[in-house]
Amino acid sequence: MGLIVETKQAPRWQDELYDLLRKANFTQFAYVPDAGHSIMIDRSLKDPGVHSIGLTSEEEGVALVAGTDLGGGRAVLLMQSSGVGNCINMLSLIKGCHFPFLTFVSMRGEFGEGNPWQYAMGQAVEPVLKAMGVICLRAERPEDVVPTASAAITMAYQGGQSVAVLLAQRLIGVKKF
Amino acid sequence: MNPKGKGAAAAEALAPRFKLDRTKVVPALVGRAEDFWIVSGLAGAFWEMAAMTNNGANYYGLGGAMGAACMMGLGLALTRPEKKILVVTGDGELLMSLGSLATIGTINPPNLSILCVDNGHYGETGYQRSHTSLGVDIEKFAQGAGIKMTCTVASEADIPNGARMLREGNATAFVLASVHPADGLKVKASLDGAACRLRFRDAMLAASKPQ
Incomplete structure (x- = not known):
């Protein structure tokens, strides 16, 4: 139960976001492991009511979200x-076939980034997603996260859109090197 | 050295791969298509399953998004554990998403079966050779990924076991049908994936209503 200490120290918005997704009937959490999503990933692993699905590459998650929708369910990609960048051609499935799509992107390569390798893709996220028809919403502060995620869920699963919520590097915290 | 390269020589030594007629072996393996909810990969498998389901509402065929078929099947299988999900795809489509076999192997949903129709070639683009005709064995990838039940169907004698595996497994099944590089069954079918989504989803929801 050592993880409880970790959860207490963590920013509460991650727990609130997980609870919001569960209330909105998301039962599949797909991800490539990432520090920015670690609390949500850990909660999905401990939650008997969901499938926690580790992917080898992110485009697998795009196809999984579409397959889940075909069955009438909801999956989210973290x-x-x-x-x-790994998802781009697979997003033609979402755009061309009008699947609802929701993803949360933990941002690197922006505010305060010290690793030069992160900038190329980090700075390309918005133009590339927009080019594939994905609407981008940004959350910069902890109090932004739940209202932004609520809006994104409505846009995706009532509005039928594909939506990415970009969790800003300023929100997540800058990794030290 | 063989002019086609070392890999090709190795593959040719592996008789009797790439001998079966896909227009016969695929229907023999799948049997009654209406017993499954089917997702197909693009190209040969798309036309083949459109023909076998008569463009049925239990069929979602991909016209692009190469590499999506297995993961769509996984999402569907996890969402509808009471329904039997069949993914039918080709060697080219599967070679593009070998990682999805690893992801599926960590879960092994019992209601998911994958049929890879391996003709060793990219039929849709003019029958260029694929890695499987140069020595790569996708069944071994599936085994290495931890998929519990796998087999290769390379002769008529292998068909009953492959057909049983696709239907009766208590874990994810992977069946590799090694077929001759020639076109499969084909029927006129729409490539409109949005219309197909609505048709499939409506049928699935209607079939999933509590009695």
């Missing part, structure tokens, strides 16, 4: 900004 990924880092670098993973967005």
